[in-house]
Amino acid sequence: MNGLFDLPSDLQNTYWGLVGLHLREALLPVLAGLLLSLPLAQLCVRLRWLYPPVLWVTTVLYAVPSLAFFVVLIDYTGLSELTVMIPLAVYSLVVLIPAIVDGVRSVPQETLAAATAMGFGPVRRYLQVQLPIAAPAIIAGLRVACASSISLVSVGMLIGNAGALGNMLNSGLIYNQPRLIWLSVLGTAVLALLVDAVLIGLRIWVTPWMPRGSRATSLAVKAGAR
Numbered sequence: 459m460n461g462l463f464d465l466p467s468d469l470q471n472t473y474w475g476l477v478g479l480h481l482r483e484a485l486l487p488v489l490a491g492l493l494l495s496l497p498l499a500q501l502c503v504r505l506r507w508l509y510p511p512v513l514w515v516t517t518v519l520y521a522v523p524s525l526a527f528f529v530v531l532i533d534y535t536g537l538s539e540l541t542v543m544i545p546l547a548v549y550s551l552v553v554l555i556p557a558i559v560d561g562v563r564s565v566p567q568e569t570l571a572a573a574t575a576m577g578f579g580p581v582r583r584y585l586q587v588q589l590p591i592a593a594p595a596i597i598a599g600l601r602v603a604c605a606s607s608i609s610l611v612s613v614g615m616l617i618g619n620a621g622a623l624g625n626m627l628n629s630g631l632i633y634n635q636p637r638l639i640w641l642s643v644l645g646t647a648v649l650a651l652l653v654d655a656v657l658i659g660l661r662i663w664v665t666p667w668m669p670r671g672s673r674a675t676s677l678a679v680k681a682g683a684r
Contacts, residue, residue, distance in 0.1 A: 465626065465638070473626075473641065479539075480622035480649060483614065484607040487543045491550030491603065498551075499558035500584055509559060513552075520552040524610055528617045542614035542621070549610070550603040557599025561592025590664070597661040601654055608650045612642070623649075 465473060502509035527545035535541045565588050573587045589596070612624025621628065623642045630638030 465629070471625075473645075476622050476626065477645060477649065480608070480611055480646070481653075483539055483542055483611045483622055484546065484649075485604065485653070487546035488550050488554075488600065488603045488607050490543075490547040491554055492600065494547070495551055495554035495558055496589075499555050499562065502555065502559050503562050512555060516548075516552040516555060519548050524549075524613045525616060528614070532617065537617055539614075541617060542611060546607045546610055550607065553603045553606070554596075554599045557595050558592060561595030562588045564595070565591045593664050594661060597657055597664075601657050604653050604657065605650045608646060608653065612646060 465471070465476075471479065498512060502512055522545075524545050527548075528541055531541045531544055535544070562584075569587060569591070570583065573583045578587065612621050612627060615621030615624035615628040623645045625642075626638045626645075627642035630636065630640075630642065
């Protein structure tokens with residue numbers, strides 16, 4: 459094991475430093491996408507005519523290759539982490555908005571009527587009634603968005619030293635060191651699995667009434683199919 463995690467000096471980081479960087483570049487965009495998706499999804503629920511154009515715009519943006527996104531942003535954000543994170547936040551919308559909309563729409567009308575009768579206004583009803591009931595669908599969307607984001611961070615190696623674990627893949631190819639390639643690939647896969655496990659645990663914690671591995675899993679599979 460001695461020397462297994464030694465990295466070339468041009469990476470300017472340790473292995474565990476790259477792991478932390480990878481998580482930051484992958485998860486902050488998903489968090490930003492979630493914060494943007496929550497009000498957008500609520501607008502789509504209240505104004506049904508708005509949902510198709512919002513979904514169309516997010517789908518078109520998702521179809522833009524990440525490298526093309528990076529090239530456009532470089533003039534404004536430079537060779538920085540932000541250049542990588544902005545496209546990832548945009549890509550997360552195509553998964554999170556439908557997940558939230560479908561989850562909120564699944565709340566029974568009788569439940570909404572009861573909340574209204576108890577004096578809940580629209581905002582309070584959304585935050586305290588609709589979102590908790592929609593939590594399984596939302597977390598299913600988060601699982602897909604996080605896995606996609608963790609994978610796509612590595613593409614940042616193409617615009618400089620902004621690919622986190624992907625930088626090791628690039629160095630491994632340059633210096634012909636398979637060890638670095640395997641560390642990059644396996645590290646990225648393990649991170650995706652660990653984050654997914656955390657989200658599964660979160661779902662179980664916030665939805666103790668829901669059978670394990672049922673609806674949320676099927677939604678995640680459907681959302682991930684492209």
